[in-house]
Amino acid sequence: xxxxxxxxxxxxxxxxxxxxxxxxxxxxxxxxxxxxxxxxxxxxxxxxxxxxxxxxxxxxxxxxxxxxxxxxxxxxxxxxxxxxxxxxxxxxxxxxxxxxxxxxxxxxxxxxxxxxxxxxxxxxxxxxxxxxxxxxxxxxxxxxxxxxxxxxxxxxxx
Numbered sequence: 001x002x003x004x005x006x007x008x009x010x011x012x013x014x015x016x017x018x019x020x021x022x023x024x025x026x027x028x029x030x031x032x033x034x035x036x037x038x039x040x041x042x043x044x045x046x047x048x049x050x051x052x053x054x055x056x057x058x059x060x061x062x063x064x065x066x067x068x069x070x071x072x073x074x075x076x077x078x079x080x081x082x083x084x085x086x087x088x089x090x091x092x093x094x095x096x097x098x099x100x101x102x103x104x105x106x107x108x109x110x111x112x113x114x115x116x117x118x119x120x121x122x123x124x125x126x127x128x129x130x131x132x133x134x135x136x137x138x139x140x141x142x143x144x145x146x147x148x149x150x151x152x153x154x155x156x157x158x
Contacts, residue, residue, distance in 0.1 A: 082157050090147075091123075093144065094119040097126075
């Protein structure tokens with residue numbers, strides 16, 4: 001299996017709600033487990049998978065340990081103030097079409113229904129996310145370049 005393909009699979013598992021992924025191809029079989037258990041592989045190139053997956057689990061574990069106290073407080077004020085625009089997919093959030101470019105929407109900007117307000121990159125495809133209502137951006141809840149989950153709040157409009 002191609003090393004780039006393997007890295008893409010590891011990234012997809014780490015950024016999604018999937019805890020385990022197993023793929024069988026002509027070259028061999030790959031099993032990626034998010035919980036930190038060692039992966040079982042038939043192809044020698046897959047030996048890199050446990051090393052790549054292992055740092056992801058510890059990196060998210062401390063954040064999860066310190067995050068629960070902060071997360072409810074951060075999300076609680078966002079919902080009541082207006083309409084929340086949520087992510088329709090798992091991917092990487094970008095505020096602008098190009099690095100260093102002008103953001104699609106900034107705090108205080110008026111947006112109309114159907115207007116692009118951000119991009120979410122999923123599997124190397126750039127997906128424009130559009131506002132579903134007319135309104136004014138009051139909050140941007142994620143950072144540029146941050147991984148987002150399906151249904152995660154991105155913007156608050158009023």
